[in-house]
Amino acid sequence: MDTTEISVISMAARRKEEIVEKLFFLCAVLSVFATIGIVIVLLVESLGFFQEVSFVEFLTGKKWSPLLTPQSFGVLPLINGTLIITLGAALVALPLGLASALYMSEYADPRIRRITKPLLEILAGIPTVVYGYFALTFITPNIIKHLYPAANYFNAASASIVVGIMILPMVASLSEDAMRAVPNSLREGAYALGATRLEVSTRVVLPAALSGVLASFILALSRAIGETMAVTIAAGMTPKLTLNPFESIQTMTAYIVQVSLGDTPSGSIEYQSIFAVGLVLFAMTLLMNMASYQIRKRFREVYE
Amino acid sequence: MKKGLTNRQLKGRVFELVCLGSMMAALAVLTVLLWDVWTDGHAWLDLQFLDSFPSRFPEKAGIKSAIWGTFWLMIMTALISVPLGVGAAIYLQEYARKTTLTRIIETNISNLAGVPSIVYGILGLALFVRAMDLERSLISGALTMSLLILPIIIISSQEAILAVPSSIREASYAIGATKWQTIRYHVLPDALPGILTGNILALSRAIGETAPLIMIGALTFIAFTPSSPRDPFTVLPIQIFNWISRPQEEFHFLAAAGIVVLLVFLLTMNAAAILLRNRYQKNLKW
DSSP states (O other), rough: OHHHHHHHHHHHHHHHHHHHHHHHHHHHHHHHHHHHHHHHHHHHHHHHHHHHHHHHHHHHHHHHEETSSSSEEEEHHHHHHHHHHHHHHHHHHHHHHHHHIIIIIISSSSHHHHHHHHHHHHHHOOOOHHHHHIIIIIIIIIIIIHHHHTSSSSHHHHHHHHHHHHHHHHHHHHHHHHHHHHHHHOOOHHHTTOOOOHHIIIIIIIHTHHHHHHHHHHHHHHHHHHOHHHHHHHTSSSOOOOTTTTTTOOOOOHHHHHHHHHHHHHHHHHHHHHHHHHHHHHHHHOOOOOOHHHHHSSSSSOOO | OHHHHHHHHHHHHHHHHHHHHHHHHHHHHHHHHHHHHHHHHHHGOOOHHHHHOOSSSSGOOOOOHHHHHHHHHHHHHHHHHHHHHHHHHIIIIOOOOOOHHHHHHEEEEHHTTOOOOHHHHHHIIIIIIIIIIIOOSSHHHHHHHHHHHHHHHHHHHHHHHTSEEEEHHHHHTTTTOHHHHHHHHHHHHHHHHHHHHHHHHHHHHHOOHHHHHHHHHSSSSOOOOOOTSSSSOOOOHOOOOOOOOTHHHHHHHHHHHHHHHHHHHHHHHHHHHHHHHHHHHHHOOO
């Protein structure tokens, strides 16, 4: 074999290597374009919206009635709706999720944990439209109406209960991961001093895992903010400023769905308004996800 | 002294029961949900239901177009998102150096995983349906779904590739293999079960998604099965949502029957993923 032939082969092989690497690089960069696409689409269409409605009016207006005349574009009622759902979901998911995580990490037999953790995660895998069905046909008539007979057929309470159930596995699973990352020597030290399991759980494990637990809380709440189908089905289509969970409300996500169910022509102000609302939604969830990431990174207790 | 100790132990016992109770409460909700859907829907589940198109008469309505639409959408989404996602994971895990660009890409992927699905729907509506003029078709739906599950596919594939020990790569390099040969013949085959598991779970997420497809306009009356990627379509969650939003109770029972079918789909996919993972964990010990 003469030397030129070898170099030709290796040249071809190297070219192939380079092409393959470039292809994979393109795949990786595509995800950046997805983000850029989202931001551009939201900004461009929102700009059209803000030419008609002032930014201040949008952010401080107390009335949202884009589909009626006279139109009114104050986003506060929608934000109010989203926050009621998020608050209600937090009341369900944070205590139950945290307690489940403590049980799985500190009390349960490993065999039991191996069964219960995937079972809990099934709750996170059930489609949100199913949760909507469950809220509307089971929780509202069987639970909410018993507690408070005057409750509306569509109400924030039943939607926030199912959203809470939906995000519970996220809290339980991520918190449990954080607790299990706490080294056993810390627990053993506390037990050696005569601490009970409760004291070890709440005064040693929980503080040591706090960054992971808080990060899971924020991440789960950001999921609740973006939740769409369950709230569209069960919480109603009535944007209003209220703190009463038994009334029909409307969230930002449910409004976006409502507009896209109708036949709004592109370029109309109703069509553009979903991008403005989407921008608020995107900004809120992005900030929360980034906060969750920073908390995990900054406040993590590092053990060797 | 003794009394104090029993008091503390009692508190501990109560706390344990509270924690156990919380976990059992969550599992009880899961049981009640499945039971509720089954009792509402099982009477409507029959061959006629699976083999009929939607109708305004509940006793004639079925999910044929929704089942076909779901199959089409899943296969097209898999064809788009799996190569792109696995490719991105290979790049990030095997090729990328720790540059600023790499860090931006990785942060970006974890942020994308947290973007609400409806925002992907907004993107799909503006980009695929309107700007690229693909209309309310399967291809618009598959592209939107692909963007939605791409971050999940990338992250889980990265984990599977990371689990392949570097000694395998070094052995391959030592006998003169190039980087691509090493990846092609050693890293990928070893990581494949893990990659498949992650991809199946990501696709099962896409099967249950409703909001992004409503955004791109998939909520219409479809009484035919799609025959090309440019055809309009409906899927199971959309058909279920359609029936839930009707006031008549019969349609709610139809929705429950549809949910049973959807959950059977999802459970099958999840079971496949778990079986695959278990086999892989048993057979391969580094």
